[in-house]
Amino acid sequence: MTVSTRTAVIVGAGVGGLATAAALHRDGWSVRVLEKHLPVEPIGAGISIASNGLRALDTLGVGDRVRGLAAIHGDASLRTPDGRVVAASSADAFVRRFGDPMVLATRAALMETLLSLVPEGTLRQGSAVDVDPGDADRAASVTTADGEVHRADLVVAGDGIWSPLRRRLFPDHPAPSYAGFTTWRAVVPMPSSPLATGETWGRGRVFGAMPLADGLVYWYAAANRPAGGKHPDPRAELLSLFGGWHDPIPELVGSAGNNAILHLDVHWSDSPLPALHRGRVAVIGDAAHPMTPNLGQGGNQALEDAVDLAAVIAHHGDEVLDALPEFSALRLPRTTDVVRRSRRMGAMTQWESRPAVAVRNALLRLSARLSPDTAIKPLDSIMAWRPFTAA
Template sequence: MRIAVIGAGIGGLVVAAGLQSGGHEVALYERRDEPGAIGAGLTLFGNAFAALDAVGLGNVVRGVSGDMFGRLRSGQRTPSGSWLVSVPPSEATTARSLHRADLHAALVAELDRGTLHPNSRALVSAEGEPEVSVDGRTERFDLVVGADGIRSEARRTWGLDPGVRYAGYTAWRGVTAPAEVLSDEVRQATSETWGRGARFGIVPLPDRRVYWFATLSTPAGAAFEDQHRVLCDRFGSWHRPIDDLLASTPPEAVLRHDIYDLAAMPTRFVTGRGVLLGDAAHAMTPDLGQGAGQAIEDAATLVVLLRRVRDSGPVLDRALAEYDAVRRRRTTALWRQSRLTGMIAQQAHPVAVAIRNALMRATPSALMVHTATRLQRWSPPESVDEI
């Protein structure tokens, strides 16, 4: 089949590469002039790699990432540094860390020459017809995949847009300069520290850099004249190595964005011969670390379902219906759980924070691991065959 993919983010790249390797002709449209990863670090869990393996990209991504939880203590801490929940390396779930730019470059390299079309705003048909309009020229396809992010034009054009919701907090992200010698706090643990209406996460990368993120409950669109100074003032007194990480990050390299998710889940992910994927379908808060993972699952599910589909007849309808049912069920549960986790983590009232911390300390690490393992479990569907 001839398939158009709109959006060269992680999900768009994985589905384009996977479909292409399965024998489909793919055109990938990206509106930016120089497609690349806007962001910092990233953690991919076992479910993401199960999906990548299903489409032949697992080892590609392993090659630009490093084993994280398999060698580090992990869990949640308080600003003083005491552990609320601590999971030793021997019990932790599978996870690997990497830089988004490295992942993007590795996936782009898997595409055939001429597949990626930068500086191309591709518009879809409102009726879900398999066509896109680019620069006034309309091209026909057998299928159109909308992977164009949380503010998806495809979702809006197809009448599936529930709007977005501000989650109540803003987030900063950064990557330190390479360190000759990482501190013991970084070498021995990866953690997320929960304060009052604020969090700070630490994720070592495989190249002696450290990815960190910080959140702060604040009105949407709040202005901060000096982003780096705000971070130093708010988090500099928290446990080490937070102050060291901030000091090792160039101020101009700090990224900030308010956190949004979809206000509700779309009633469906498929309209005619158009299908939504990734944040375009189910943008969720980052509180479970599953945004990229779910986009990859979407991509792998679609690739596997279409593995034996060679035309746009009834068998394609069956494959799209299966994709819609499987992916809405899976992502709706995670979308809700991620929103709830963010609400708990961003608590600011002293009494609520005290109760939250007490409950976390009382929770066995084995239960936390079991819950995470269930969340991170994924297996590919059966390919759809001709009747």
């Protein structure tokens, strides 16, 4: 008897989409990835890959390749704008506690790694505008803007925070909400003065800087303000916000050209989806659980989604309709918790009242004195993730 190869259409060639394609391809599926913009351009400047994300990459066989990109050594501190240390943690402490370092890499490096895992020709140009979730008697299908219809045993919606497929599948679900702050990111050369690795928290403003491989630095900044504002000179705006902060923050901002600065308002979903599937369609990554960047877990949760989805489907003998309810039951509570934890952390950085900020900093200093791992201890349950197994 001939067993036909199962087929999957994945919408979106982001981190989650490409990781899902790699995991399903590894399991013998025939996979197509539809992406609006080809060739794939890595959106964003840098990405943090934590121990849970690295375990996901291990299942794809590229964890050690990504570990080789780690460049953080020594302390990573939380500071005030004048440079005083509030709390410190070290790369060694992170490894002792979680088994792996926090790897900061360019998004381009991670995307290149994931692209190497899928066969040539997997990516197809296509802007998905509609989806039919299918049922027990018929395949799911995706319709693109040019009218082409792609049918498959499984459709994966990994089409980002403003996912058209999510809106089609869950039309009554509220759209992501503005978190009240905007962000800027860039990759620049290592500054001439010593790099203060970690984050600096002010009143409603944050600046972070992390070393990358090859003598580069990934920096990011955040500030409270209404949604939708765009300054004609982002670097000048950033210097007005952070130019008086401790070294080397002004130099890092000044070394980025305006075209190299990515500016995005932050949105998140305060209302989880009722399920991460409908029919033969699974929803993953930012399409499923938009979150603020404060825990650096957006890409990591997408990687978890990808490998868990493939593993649950394999456990059910590739029977998609049996597997997807289990995928929802497995992933929805976890991603909901991570979304809410990240938002709580973000809310703390948005405080603007001088008394509130003074109390926040005093409590963080006290906690750091009582326990050296205070800064990373709240990550325990997030980093404890292991890929799905039948057991």
